[in-house]
Amino acid sequence: MESIKKYIAExxxxxxxxxxxxxTAVAVSAVSSSNGSPIPNSGTIIAISLAFGLSIVAMAYSxxxxxxxxxxxxxxLGMLINGKIxxxxxxxxxxxxxxxxxxxxxGLWFVFGSNANLGANxxxxxxxxxPVSAVSAGIVETVLTFIFVxxxxxxxxxxxxxxxxxxxxxxxxxxxxxxxxxxTGTSVNPARSFGPAVLQGGMAIRQLYVFIIAPLLGAVLxxxxxxxxxxxxxx
Numbered sequence: 001m002e003s004i005k006k007y008i009a010e011x012x013x014x015x016x017x018x019x020x021x022x023x024t025a026v027a028v029s030a031v032s033s034s035n036g037s038p039i040p041n042s043g044t045i046i047a048i049s050l051a052f053g054l055s056i057v058a059m060a061y062s063x064x065x066x067x068x069x070x071x072x073x074x075x076x077l078g079m080l081i082n083g084k085i086x087x088x089x090x091x092x093x094x095x096x097x098x099x100x101x102x103x104x105x106x107g108l109w110f111v112f113g114s115n116a117n118l119g120a121n122x123x124x125x126x127x128x129x130x131p132v133s134a135v136s137a138g139i140v141e142t143v144l145t146f147i148f149v150x151x152x153x154x155x156x157x158x159x160x161x162x163x164x165x166x167x168x169x170x171x172x173x174x175x176x177x178x179x180x181x182x183x184t185g186t187s188v189n190p191a192r193s194f195g196p197a198v199l200q201g202g203m204a205i206r207q208l209y210v211f212i213i214a215p216l217l218g219a220v221l222x223x224x225x226x227x228x229x230x231x232x233x234x235x
Contacts, residue, residue, distance in 0.1 A: 003092060005067075006093070007096040009069075010100065011096040011097070013059040014072075014104065014192070016059055016071075017056070017059065018100070018101050018196065019055075022118060022119025022120075023111075025048045028044050028048065029117055045181045049175075049181065052173050053171060053173045053174035056170040060165070060169065064166060070093055072191065073094050073098070073216070074188060074189060074216060076097070078149040078226070080223075082223055098190075100195075102198060105119075106195075109199055115199050115200050115201070118199055120193065121197070123184050123207060124203075124207075125183075136183065137207075138210050140184055141184060141214035142214045142217050144186065146218040146225075147176055148218075149223065151168065152172075153230070154226065157230060187211040188215050190212040193208060
């Protein structure tokens with residue numbers, strides 16, 4: 001029963017993350033299109049980044065004591081590498097997270113009445129005169145996920161950090177979104193990318209592999225670095 005509660009919590013948390021973060025991205029785009037006065041890029045980036053971060057804060061202090069509030073397969077993978085969760089719970093968390101993200105994306109489709117834009121990640125835009133390639137997107141996602149997961153592992157490694165862990169993790173998510181949105185929309189979370197892409201289809205689904213492989217690679221690197229540098233020290 002306790003495991004089921006954890007999985008339900010992860011489902012709810014990931015759904016809320018997609019609704020809050022991706023929903024803000026969709027809403028900003030819809031408002032910009034309807035009033036003919038687009039919000040400046042900087043304002044859009046800040047709004048979306050804060051939405052993802054605030055979603056984490058809300059979930060960390062509501063379901064954190066149930067499941068740890070991973071709501072991200074990359075975080076769960078980092079925790080698995082460091083022995084913080086069992087293989088059984090890892091599988092359960094992953095399934096719950098992907099289902100939750102898909103449910104959240106379905107909710108956005110229902111609310112906005114269209115699946116043309118569900119906040120899916122993508123690459124190919126032009127930055128500094130050069131298009132963002134799959135390789136560039138993959139590197140960005142790997143590095144940002146490494147930073148995010150390493151932070152999560154570090155701040156949750158000590159019980160005394162419990163009161164501030166949710167805020168630190170949320171601010172780090174805001175940070176990586178501020179950097180990554182111009183490149184890829186920022187994933188650092190395979191489930192968050194999967195739900196919107198599967199329901200949106202088209203280019204989003206064709207580019208999805210980058211937003212699954214790169215964050216998982218970043219999580220493996222973060223997990224191994226944390227295990228080597230920090231866990232050794234704790235012993």
